[in-house]
Amino acid sequence: MPVMSTFTASAPDDETRGSAMAREPEVAAAHAANGTGAADELDLEAVFRDSHIAEVLDELDTQLVGLAPVKSRIRDIAALLLVEKLRRSVGLTTGPPSLHMSFTGNPGTGKTTVALRMAQILHRLGYVRKGHLTAVTRDDLVGQYIGHTAPKTREVLKRAMGGVLFIDEAYYLYRPENERDYGQEAIEILLQVMENQREDLVVILAGYKDRMDTFFRSNPGLSSRVAHHIDFPDYTPGELIAIARLMLAGLQYRLSPGADAAFQDYIDRRRGQPHFANARSVRNALDRARLRQASRLFGARERALSKDDLVTIEAADILASRVFAASPRESAS
């Protein structure tokens, strides 16, 4: 059936090009549009350049450390959207691809940050019209009494139209232990909009891997409407250090060589402890190091300070962390 509609839809296009054969050019166009090359008059490279998508992808590479599977999936999606654009330009059928996604991963692996980038990328590609991100949780969608949920969910969906709706910790929407929970109602409205208004809204569900898996298992309708399941891996120690440097550079701080070594040690120890939240833990550790640096500078205020002093975080600022205090006791016991 789709093949038939392809021919009928592009028939007028043929006439304008003055092509004698009805079908052969279609096939050739289809091949070119599928990305086999810009050999004919179709120039994928030009579309790529015009979309300015390269800047966003480069930004993604430089500003987000690691996350190789995520980046490759984003590239795939970008490529698909560009090819769709090209297909449309030659009059081939282009069903709007379903772009609802699920981001799973441990805390602090960059799900929200990537969602924000995703909104920009989809906006550049002209897939969403406004490119804003509406981040919500269960509280924003589910009401407290009967009849409260539907208007609340619709309100959120209205605000998200033309952009990306990011539902953090989406598994809280479904509470199997309470059969009168209103979360199910929110899911149903969500499903309806995800299906019928695909061109108006992209929904990204995010959460921890195992709980999201359970959530999708108990809501097969939702799972089948989410085309892209992207898993965010944990960061390696090297990546965490790179993230720390990036964060500090953004705040105009730097680690002294001693502090650098101390921070690597800190990350090795912190990773082994409970409640380790990847990049979020790194940011918290750096915030505390900045506090200690400030009070160290304040304690030595009779001494004249240089600009260098204000910028540098010393090893002592990091070694004062209670992560270092805890470890010897652990190794002793």
Place this chain on the structure above:
Amino acid sequence: MRLTQGTFSFLPDLTDEQIGAQIEYCLANGWAVSVEYTDDPHPRNTYWEMFGLPMFDIRDPVAILGEIRTCRKTFPRHYIKVNAFDSSLGRESLRLSFIVNRPPSEPGFALTRQEGAGRTVRYTTRAYATESPEGERY
């Protein structure tokens, strides 16, 4: 008699696409858009029923068009208008208001003369539609 109230009312009815473009303009200016309906078309009837609350924080006209469609489905034979409210300091009033739905037939208004003391004549207009009770007009 065709009701002429609000902006664009002397033009042919706007298509959904044109309504969307007007709403896009409102949103670009940061105005809050709301949908109202009534079956009492008297020009002094400024209090139309609100169809939901005014919609703040909306970025895309599709959301409001959806609301207009729902309102049309609920009240297919009522007048429906779209208002754009500017909340900026010193303005705080409607900036744009136009009708997006009207009943299939509009009987118009009667002019009533009331003879007062001496040779005084008072004039008043009354919509023919309001002769029947609310909800049964049009």
